[in-house]
Amino acid sequence: MADRSVLFAPQPTGVSRWLPWAIVSVVMLLVLIFPFIVDRPRFWLPNIGVQSIWLGIIAMSLVFLNRYVGLLSLAQVTVAGISAYGVGYMVVTLQQDFVLGALVGIVVGTFSAFVIALIAARTKAIYFLMITLAIGQVFFSWASQAIEVTGASRGLAPIRRPDWGVIDLNDITTFYYFAVAVGVFCYVLCRYVAGSTFGLALEGVRDSPERMKALGYNVNAYRVAATTFAGFIASIGGILIVLDRAQVDPNVVSLGATLDVLVVAVIGGIGSLGGVFVGALVLTLLSNFAQGLTEQYMTLTGIVFILILLFAPAGLAGIGQQVKRLISRRRRSATDSDESSQDPSAAQPTEHAITEGNKR
Amino acid sequence: MKRQKKGLAAALALGGSMLLVVTGCTAAGDSGDGADGGDGVITIGVLSTSEGNLAFGMDEAMAAIGVSMEARGGTADGGEIAGQQVEFVYAGTDGTTASAQTQVRRLVENEDVDIVFGPVSGDEGETVVQYALTVPEVTFVNGSASPVSMTLEGAENFFRFHGDSAMWMGGLGNYAFEEKGYESIYLLAEDYSFPYDNAGGFFAEFCAAGGTITGSSWVPVGTTDYATIISQIPAETDAVYVGLGGADAASFLSQAVTNNVAKPLVGGTIAVDITALSGDANIASAAAGMISGGPVPGEGYDNPVWADFVEAYSTQPNAFPSPSIFSILYYTAFESLVLGLEAADGDLSDNQSAFRSELASLTWDSPTGPITMDSNRQAVVDNFLTEVIEGEDGSLVLNTIESASGVAQGTTVYDRFDTCADIG
Numbered sequence: 076m077a078d079r080s081v082l083f084a085p086q087p088t089g090v091s092r093w094l095p096w097a098i099v100s101v102v103m104l105l106v107l108i109f110p111f112i113v114d115r116p117r118f119w120l121p122n123i124g125v126q127s128i129w130l131g132i133i134a135m136s137l138v139f140l141n142r143y144v145g146l147l148s149l150a151q152v153t154v155a156g157i158s159a160y161g162v163g164y165m166v167v168t169l170q171q172d173f174v175l176g177a178l179v180g181i182v183v184g185t186f187s188a189f190v191i192a193l194i195a196a197r198t199k200a201i202y203f204l205m206i207t208l209a210i211g212q213v214f215f216s217w218a219s220q221a222i223e224v225t226g227a228s229r230g231l232a233p234i235r236r237p238d239w240g241v242i243d244l245n246d247i248t249t250f251y252y253f254a255v256a257v258g259v260f261c262y263v264l265c266r267y268v269a270g271s272t273f274g275l276a277l278e279g280v281r282d283s284p285e286r287m288k289a290l291g292y293n294v295n296a297y298r299v300a301a302t303t304f305a306g307f308i309a310s311i312g313g314i315l316i317v318l319d320r321a322q323v324d325p326n327v328v329s330l331g332a333t334l335d336v337l338v339v340a341v342i343g344g345i346g347s348l349g350g351v352f353v354g355a356l357v358l359t360l361l362s363n364f365a366q367g368l369t370e371q372y373m374t375l376t377g378i379v380f381i382l383i384l385l386f387a388p389a390g391l392a393g394i395g396q397q398v399k400r401l402i403s404r405r406r407r408s409a410t411d412s413d414e415s416s417q418d419p420s421a422a423q424p425t426e427h428a429i430t431e432g433n434k435r
Numbered sequence: 436m437k438r439q440k441k442g443l444a445a446a447l448a449l450g451g452s453m454l455l456v457v458t459g460c461t462a463a464g465d466s467g468d469g470a471d472g473g474d475g476v477i478t479i480g481v482l483s484t485s486e487g488n489l490a491f492g493m494d495e496a497m498a499a500i501g502v503s504m505e506a507r508g509g510t511a512d513g514g515e516i517a518g519q520q521v522e523f524v525y526a527g528t529d530g531t532t533a534s535a536q537t538q539v540r541r542l543v544e545n546e547d548v549d550i551v552f553g554p555v556s557g558d559e560g561e562t563v564v565q566y567a568l569t570v571p572e573v574t575f576v577n578g579s580a581s582p583v584s585m586t587l588e589g590a591e592n593f594f595r596f597h598g599d600s601a602m603w604m605g606g607l608g609n610y611a612f613e614e615k616g617y618e619s620i621y622l623l624a625e626d627y628s629f630p631y632d633n634a635g636g637f638f639a640e641f642c643a644a645g646g647t648i649t650g651s652s653w654v655p656v657g658t659t660d661y662a663t664i665i666s667q668i669p670a671e672t673d674a675v676y677v678g679l680g681g682a683d684a685a686s687f688l689s690q691a692v693t694n695n696v697a698k699p700l701v702g703g704t705i706a707v708d709i710t711a712l713s714g715d716a717n718i719a720s721a722a723a724g725m726i727s728g729g730p731v732p733g734e735g736y737d738n739p740v741w742a743d744f745v746e747a748y749s750t751q752p753n754a755f756p757s758p759s760i761f762s763i764l765y766y767t768a769f770e771s772l773v774l775g776l777e778a779a780d781g782d783l784s785d786n787q788s789a790f791r792s793e794l795a796s797l798t799w800d801s802p803t804g805p806i807t808m809d810s811n812r813q814a815v816v817d818n819f820l821t822e823v824i825e826g827e828d829g830s831l832v833l834n835t836i837e838s839a840s841g842v843a844q845g846t847t848v849y850d851r852f853d854t855c856a857d858i859g
Contacts, residue, residue, distance in 0.1 A: 115544060115547075118540065118541070118545040122537070122540050216655070219626060219655060220626065222850055222851050227627075227850075228626060228627035229558070229627075229631075230532070232561075232562075232565055233565050320533070321565060322532070322562065324532050326531045326532050326533045327533070329531070331531070332533070363537065363541050366525075366526060366527060370485075372527075373486065
């Protein structure tokens, strides 16, 4: 179950012990002072900052399922969209308070993830992916047609950001910090759940469902629970979408949006909970600025994606490991050429859900 | 676990670096300071479609701007208006609300444009109006988006210099009932805001005249298989309303021929595209006799302003053989914008009040007839009823049946409907 190479890996010492924390601290500092270092906060905070955060949160729910359960779900955007529609229906159609709408949105989104899990949890790998994709497309078609509930193609608008006195989300700086806080909360929650006994059991389900069954675990129940939890995270992302876009329409749950989140997860690192925010940042920057570089901006976006897959197959979050392996390999080859290619602690360069799923 | 931490650290480091790089790249000085910034440059952000099924929208927008700017010694890249230097920032969308929202925000909040010109599609337009309400310091001039609601939202900074999609069908409902004798019509249309209003404008009049709707099919954009829908058309229906556009309209017409649909057709405004319909002999036979309404006149339209525009359009890069509805609407809107700027002497100070005042009271003879403005900053325009007929050489020709002057906007915003009672 556990990775033996990690168990027996030498403990980090010296620079390698404090460097990651130093980098995390610097980046968190940058995130916090971001509103004061950009020249146009009105543009950068919502359009780059907040958008990267909600894209990252939804992608993080996808990565959580892939990393800890071995399931690649393409319904995470749908779950986020259902949550967003929940808010829109409460606020626009029923004229209710935003907080109540957000609570309803999260409950509805999480429950929809539970239902999706009941349908899809008995499958895995490519079959799970296809079922979740199909469910997402069914919901997109329904959302495009159900005019009484979703407003069809017009959607539900306007959904104004709330003002709670001390916290006024109409202030863009406050809105940005609110989104940062939500993003940190989701990340910490995912890490906490992953590190709990529940998370360890999920890794067991991922690595050897047969053994877990033999030990008395209800494998499907764990998969359903994990998918529901990931749905909860995606639902929170859906609330941020509504706050950012001030409306919800079928575009939120379209195939393009689903692919965007998948691209974010792959660019950031399909196995890294934190890397998704880097992937989201890259995609957001490209969608905003690629047009200024070339008329063929979609091609540019595709080229960036291909280059990242070619040179950083584990995503941007895997670059650190790639560099470390490269350095250690060179060191070893300098001291012992015979053992240069036999590194038992080397990590796999790519975490590919489909092939991993097939192996399991 | 350690491996993951280091990977995360690397990712965060890279992200932080990218933030620094991109923010550094745009720091101070690379944006277009507006005329109210005091440097005498007016920056106009142009929103149009450059991807998806309306990917030609950007070329048509540039052609329209080119016609107007070349008349003043400039180009689609820039020039001078009322003694002020004018620059353009073009932003392409894929026709979706998400894309329009991203690009309009970029134009206003990062490029600092003084005026936003666009967008193309109805759903985009409704999103842009919602955004316009939040940035009252910027003036928005609509491109070709035509939902009724856009000028009824109370955005004082939003102007539309062409009719809405319900206005475009004004007169066609009565004509279909009284002149053509259609008493029952089957409704087939794409499922988004433009066809709601376009069909609503037609059926409101048709139903009021005594007509009935025998059934309805609202299909997603991009539908290619119409066999099932064709089989649902009741035998006693007098005609079929085709609220489709582009490739969807061509697919339906082709299958209408294959499935022997003998019913006469009433076209939505963008269903009748002579260039597209003439390409296939089968389609041509189905399209002949189709009546429609819209802002584009048919053959033989006698207006020197129109003739000048068509000639100037033909010299633009990537121009179609004849102007599309998008280039006509974009030209009308952009020329209005320029006339407003000239009347205000390029003065965008005081929250652009002089410029907006000139736009709100603008009157001029456009290629498709005189334009005046109502109190909602919505144009009162001429409208054309047309019929597709076969010319002497067998090719299809769009013939003008009637034209109506001074068509004003109504206040009904239409949603999807299935019966006359739904729009009553």
